[in-house]
Amino acid sequence: MRLINRHPGIVLRAALVALPFVALFIAYALGSQARLAVNPSDKLMPAPSKIAETAVRLLTEPDRRSEKILFWYDTWASLVRLTLGVGISAVLAVILGLLIGLLPYVRATLAGFVAVVSMIPPLAVLPILFIVFGLGELSKVVLIIVGILPFLIRDLSARVLEIPREMIVKAETLGASSWVIALRVALPQLMPRLIQAVRLSLGPAWLFLIAAEAIASEQGLGYRIFLVRRFLAMDVILTYVIWITLLAFVMDMILRGISRRFFPWTEASL
Amino acid sequence: MSFVTATNIFQSYGRRPILERVNLSVEEGEFVSIVGASGCGKSTFLRLLLAQETPTRGEIRIDGAEPAREPGLDRGVVFQRYSVFPHLSVLENVVAGESFRRPWGRFIGAEKRAARDRAMQVLARCGLEHMAAAYPAALSGGMQQRLAIGQALAAKPRILLLDEPFGALDPGTRLQMHDFLMDLRAETGMTVFMVTHDLEEGFKLGDRVLVFDKPRWDLTDPDIIGATITYDFDARDGGIPFQTIKEDTHVFRPN
Ligand SMILES: Nc1ncnc2c1ncn2[C@@H]1O[C@H](COP(=O)(O)OP(=O)(O)OP(=O)(O)O)[C@@H](O)[C@H]1O
Ligand SMILES: [Mg+2]
Secondary structure, three states: OOHHHOOOOHHHHHHHHHHHHHHHHHHHHHHHHHHHHHOOOOOOOOOHHHHHHHHHHHHHOOOOOOOOOHHHHHHHHHHHHHHHHHHHHHHHHHHHHHHHHHOHHHHHHHHHHHHHHOOOOHHHHHHHHHHHHOOOHHHHHHHHHHHHHHHHHHHHHHHHHHOOHHHHHHHHHOOOOHHHHHHHHHHHHHHHHHHHHHHHHHHHHHHHHHHHHHHOOOOOHHHHHHHHHHHOOHHHHHHHHHHHHHHHHHHHHHHHHHHHHHOHHHHHHO | OOOEEEEEEEEEEOOEEEEEEEEEEEOOOOEEEEEEOOOOOHHHHHHHHHOOOOOOEEEEEEOOOOOOOOOOOOEEEEOOOOOOOOOOOHHHHHHHHHHOOOOOOOOOHHHHHHHHHHHHHHHHHHOOHHHOOOOHHHOOHHHHHHHHHHHHHHOOOOEEEEEOOOOOOOHHHHHHHHHHHHHHHHHHOOEEEEEOOOHHHHHHHOOEEEEEEOOOOOOOOHHHOOEEEEEEEEOOHHHOOOHHHHHHHHOOOOO
């Protein structure tokens, strides 16, 4: 039988899914063991047990100076920024995507402009954002927006343009105004695509968030990582990295769940 | 004055003429089938009737009104594909036929209940009652086209335009759809234009069969001549009109 037609069974599949994770863990554990054997005070690759210990401490013990558990405090600060940045971008992208996709006048005005703006490297304008919006929350949220909004607008307006002309014409023959076509035909069909696009832009959103936090901040996951870098506290960094990965993964799962739950009509047709 | 009149229609895309000198007048309630070779401009003519495009020259009027500049409530349409809204349930698709003309595109309260009741009757007529809550993706091709026709009729258009509505259906389903369409037409007396590739279907359903073709052939460049209506058959009485009249006049009747 051809390789393209061979499928693993349920058990084997589960084992294969776990394989790269287990392999990575073992490779790390071996490497760490080897280094620690040579130099017991090595900080570069702390033992998995040490990381677990640190994680428990970070998650439960409050900071001596501020009396807060910094881990949760950082998580909360970062999630608020990320949610605001992504949420505002999503709302703006839906509105602009619909306008550009449906109205030729807006398309003529904005499509080229958005295409050019999306070429600006967001991190290059970060200093400008800090100068204009200060070092507070605003500039970090704005960086996320600058980073992902052009992509979202381009993606969503393209999706609106992909709606078959026949369907729009059909709505016109039912007496629908431009507003009703946007609200009742284009918007509902755009929603599952919005979720797809947001899932894709979550990666860049995290990137911009951590970059902004690393440069100017007093709290946040990215801030903490870059702070403890000075002490070569790999155990803390790795705990945070694993935690960020987990958060990003869960967000992706939630978005996928929303898509399945609220847009059942896409399942069979897309 | 005829119900639908097309006077001296020319349509070109860029410098390429597709239709030329198309003249047509259709009475209210007529069923007009349109046939012709692939790419000769049948769909283009339907788009002109729909006012989705405006002709390069000439004008189309319905009931003597000013030529329309965009599709509207007086024209209903069913395409071969994409004629129903995938994000609305079967019932909501039919309700949309009445509600999309509203400022927010929907009904509320008692009006909504009444519209749903009417939509259920339409669905019963289309044999889709049992699928009211399903999404179109769950329907077969024939069911989807029945839904599209029901939805178009729920908006009560003055003319109905069908572009190869049964083109993608198997022969059995096609026959069922013919019966369905003929019944509906007998009930509503609607004026219908239907593009089809199936001559038999055209003659069976139509009162008239229009053939689109190029009137001349330019051997050096066939593309510089557009198509027009080259034949206009009377398709009533199974495509053999006047047979009853002839028999009446020539046969001796004792009483
Ligand atoms: N918007 C357009 N711009 C340029 N050319 C077009 C456009 N629409 C149609 N045409 C051309 O006009 C010609 C007629 O197209 P049309 O779709 O009307 O043919 P048709 O008779 O419906 O063919 P079929 O039976 O295959 O559906 C085709 O050659 C097509 O390439
Ligand atoms: Mg066609």
